[in-house]
Amino acid sequence: MTTEPPVLLLREHFDTLLEALARRGYKVVGPTVSEGTIVYDEVSRAEDLPVGWTDEQEGGRYRLKRRDDAALFGYAVGAQSWKQYLHPPRLRLVKADRDASGRMSFSDGDDAEPERYAFLGVRSCELHAMTIQDRVFLGSGVADTHYERRRKRVFSIGVSCGVAGGTCFCVSMGTGPQVTDRTPHDLALTEVIEEERHYFILTAGSDEGREVLAGLPVTPAGETEVSAAKQRVDQTAATMGRRMNAEGVRELLLENLEHPRWDDVAQRCLTCANCTLVCPTCFCTTVEDVADLTGDHAERWRRWDSCFTLDFTWMHGGSARQSGKSRYRQWLTHKLSTWHDQFGSSGCVGCGRCITWCPVGIDLTQEIAAFRDHPITPSPSQP
Amino acid sequence: MSTCFDDPDPEAPKAVSMLPEPYVVVSRNQETADTFTIALRPADGGVMRSFAPGQFNMLYAFGTGESAISISGSPEDGGVLVHTIRRVGAVTSALDRLAPGSVVGLRGPFGSPWPMQQVRGRDLVFVAGGIGLAPLRPAILQVFSHRADYGRIVILAGARSPADVIFHDELHSWMQEPDTEVQLTVDRADADWHHHVGVVTTLIPRARFDPANAVAMVCGPEIMMRFTAVEMARIGLPEARIFVTLERNMKCAVGLCGHCQFGPEFICRDGPVFRHDRIRHWFSHREV
Numbered sequence: 183m184t185t186e187p188p189v190l191l192l193r194e195h196f197d198t199l200l201e202a203l204a205r206r207g208y209k210v211v212g213p214t215v216s217e218g219t220i221v222y223d224e225v226s227r228a229e230d231l232p233v234g235w236t237d238e239q240e241g242g243r244y245r246l247k248r249r250d251d252a253a254l255f256g257y258a259v260g261a262q263s264w265k266q267y268l269h270p271p272r273l274r275l276v277k278a279d280r281d282a283s284g285r286m287s288f289s290d291g292d293d294a295e296p297e298r299y300a301f302l303g304v305r306s307c308e309l310h311a312m313t314i315q316d317r318v319f320l321g322s323g324v325a326d327t328h329y330e331r332r333r334k335r336v337f338s339i340g341v342s343c344g345v346a347g348g349t350c351f352c353v354s355m356g357t358g359p360q361v362t363d364r365t366p367h368d369l370a371l372t373e374v375i376e377e378e379r380h381y382f383i384l385t386a387g388s389d390e391g392r393e394v395l396a397g398l399p400v401t402p403a404g405e406t407e408v409s410a411a412k413q414r415v416d417q418t419a420a421t422m423g424r425r426m427n428a429e430g431v432r433e434l435l436l437e438n439l440e441h442p443r444w445d446d447v448a449q450r451c452l453t454c455a456n457c458t459l460v461c462p463t464c465f466c467t468t469v470e471d472v473a474d475l476t477g478d479h480a481e482r483w484r485r486w487d488s489c490f491t492l493d494f495t496w497m498h499g500g501s502a503r504q505s506g507k508s509r510y511r512q513w514l515t516h517k518l519s520t521w522h523d524q525f526g527s528s529g530c531v532g533c534g535r536c537i538t539w540c541p542v543g544i545d546l547t548q549e550i551a552a553f554r555d556h557p558i559t560p561s562p563s564q565p
Numbered sequence: 566m567s568t569c570f571d572d573p574d575p576e577a578p579k580a581v582s583m584l585p586e587p588y589v590v591v592s593r594n595q596e597t598a599d600t601f602t603i604a605l606r607p608a609d610g611g612v613m614r615s616f617a618p619g620q621f622n623m624l625y626a627f628g629t630g631e632s633a634i635s636i637s638g639s640p641e642d643g644g645v646l647v648h649t650i651r652r653v654g655a656v657t658s659a660l661d662r663l664a665p666g667s668v669v670g671l672r673g674p675f676g677s678p679w680p681m682q683q684v685r686g687r688d689l690v691f692v693a694g695g696i697g698l699a700p701l702r703p704a705i706l707q708v709f710s711h712r713a714d715y716g717r718i719v720i721l722a723g724a725r726s727p728a729d730v731i732f733h734d735e736l737h738s739w740m741q742e743p744d745t746e747v748q749l750t751v752d753r754a755d756a757d758w759h760h761h762v763g764v765v766t767t768l769i770p771r772a773r774f775d776p777a778n779a780v781a782m783v784c785g786p787e788i789m790m791r792f793t794a795v796e797m798a799r800i801g802l803p804e805a806r807i808f809v810t811l812e813r814n815m816k817c818a819v820g821l822c823g824h825c826q827f828g829p830e831f832i833c834r835d836g837p838v839f840r841h842d843r844i845r846h847w848f849s850h851r852e853v
């Protein structure tokens with residue numbers, strides 16, 4: 183935890199934080215309400231946030247509803263994650279030109295200066311997801327320079343959750359709900375609403391965070407206020423919508439690659455790819471090549487892809503993963519098993535998005551429970 | 566099972582960029598009806614990349630796309646990068662249309678190489694199915710230019726029909742090399758074919774080499790590699806001395822696009838050459 187004493191910012195002063203960030207040249211993005219869901223968008227005042235809203239989340243179900251207070255952060259995560267800013271859904275990778283003599287030249291297609299974003303309201307699970315993507319894109323060989331350029335400009339304001347979503351299981355994954363120094367962040371806040379007062383307990387996680395705090399009308403937080411904040415987060419931890427026994431799950435899946443449960447889940451799965459698009463750690467992409475009418479200017483675009491598509495493993499002669507079963511198996515074993523081998527942690531942070539946004543409500547916590555309840559003993563492998 | 570073999574040499578040169586560099590086609594040779602070989606050199610005085618046998622490049626056909634193509638030439642021929650390509654779809658067809666003097670984009674080299682340093686003094690068995698001979702060719706050429714460093718050389722190559730045999734003349738010239746055995750087989754023979762008929766794995770028990778000391782390098786369709794490993798085990802060549810290459814759709818070649826995952830491995834980065842025992846667990850399952 184941060185060593186400096188936490189400070190208190192009253193709700194009526196919350197806009198000073200947004201103003202301070204804007205003055206520093208950041209474009210502040212955070213949760214907003216749009217078309218019945220919570221989406222990330224530009225926010226310039228506290229009123230732009232989903233004031234007084236909360237969400238109901240279940241397998242295949244999401245609904246916003248009114249709270250009986252005016253909380254700014256009284257809901258869990260929506261379908262989007264911050265990866266859309268750091269790892270854009272579409273990106274021009276390469277520009278290629280050819281002159282009359284046939285000479286070819288190539289230049290970086292991602293040549294615009296990336297926006298400097300301040301991410302407001304990053305949940306602990308999301309900070310963990312960003313740390314995981316840091317390892318994917320920057321920590322395992324060749325660096326993704328597009329990600330790197332965007333990531334290092336971000337100012338992040340974490341929020342420790344005051345309510346657990348119906349599909350959340352960050353406690354099981356060790357990724358929340360309290361924002362801690364295990365994940366880099368610039369500021370962290372916890373919202374407290376009492377009968378008389380509405381305030382935020384803030385801590386700085388970086389030098390720049392400290393500078394920002396120093397310019398705000400904050401007061402030292404008292405012990406009762408700090409413990410009021412802690413009690414709300416503890417309450418969230420105690421009311422997680424889901425749980426998953428993550429211990430040994432890497433081995434569990436490795437040993438059950440031919441388990442009949444894969445057939446069972448394959449019967450339900452539509453291979454629609456929703457789960458991979460909403461997952462804050464999924465990173466796969468494909469490329470598209472286009473040429474203009476003259477044929478002398480071409481571009482190579484990268485866009486998000488999903489291991490649920492048949493094309494994903496297309497090779498001359500057919501796809502390596504023909505069946506929906508093999509594609510669901512790839513996704514789940516990657517998230518929970520082989521991710522450990524590749525990047526030294528689980529690929530799941532327990533945000534619950536894949537459960538909520540699965541049109542048929544497939545729930546990985548239930549799938550894992552099913553493997554645990556009826557494991558098959560590994561058979562000696564055959565050629 | 567104790568062994569002196571490491572995974573493929575991690576020190577092979579590897580490119581890091583997503584930006585291709587322009588290369589000029591200096592020559593083109595038609596191998597079979599659908600397969601051709603092109604030699605490339607850097608355009609505009611660019612720097613020639615060195616590579617190790619088994620590595621591949623991403624070749625970009627202007628406006629059409631990129632394909633992973635193994636380097637099929639000798640690593641000691643510093644002048645050109647040679648690629649042997651089978652026309653199967655959009656990109657490979659565009660590459661097929663390139664006449665000498667045309668320009669392509671190239672990124673590379675990528676991937677793990679054959680374990681050439683570690684196999685000195687050993688008998689070497691090369692098993693190739695179809696175009697699988699192309700990625701093995703740099704290793705074979707390296708062996709023949711340092712013939713004394715290696716034991717007996719066995720090359721077992723299979724193709725669908727006599728007309729599909731690539732490097733036909735070269736295979737025959739390798740038959741003349743000392744202490745070397747080259748066996749060819751096809752699935753469907755014609756009247757002029759005087760080699761074997763049948764799948765390439767049937768050649769393994771007939772070939773003369775010492776399983777106690779030999780190293781096998783295998784490249785071909787997955788099913789052929791599975792059965793090769795079985796045959797090798799049957800004659801007593803342990804898995805840790807069998808190296809195979811895996812092939813998957815790949816878009817970035819630097820472990821970031823996710824397409825080429827095979828269990829925990831990124832084939833572009835951790836492969837394509839793998840020691841068989843390292844991937845056996847996943848190799849034994851379908852649709853990985």
Ligand SMILES: Cc1cc2nc3c(=O)[nH]c(=O)nc-3n(C[C@H](O)[C@H](O)[C@H](O)COP(=O)(O)OP(=O)(O)OC[C@H]3O[C@@H](n4cnc5c(N)ncnc54)[C@H](O)[C@@H]3O)c2cc1C
Binds near residue numbers: 699814
């Ligand atoms: C490490 C490695 C080395 C290779 N070496 C050679 C070689 O030396 N010679 C050769 O002829 N071929 C080689 N291949 C296969 C070659 O990459 C494909 O045949 C080629 O990409 C097909 O592209 P296409 O656009 O012509 O075909 P399409 O079928 O139109 O391909 C569409 C897309 O699918 C993907 N794709 C299709 N088939 C394959 C495949 N077999 N492997 C990977 N991706 C595929 C590509 O991304 C391609 O852009 C290699 C593949 C890998 C992974």
Ligand code: SF4
Binds near residue numbers: 463533534536
């Ligand atoms: S797998 Fe599901 S619960 Fe886990 S991080 Fe991804 S979307 Fe969230």
Ligand code: SF4
Binds near residue numbers: 452539540541542544
């Ligand atoms: S698990 Fe659900 S969200 Fe994921 S592909 Fe299958 S149906 Fe779609």
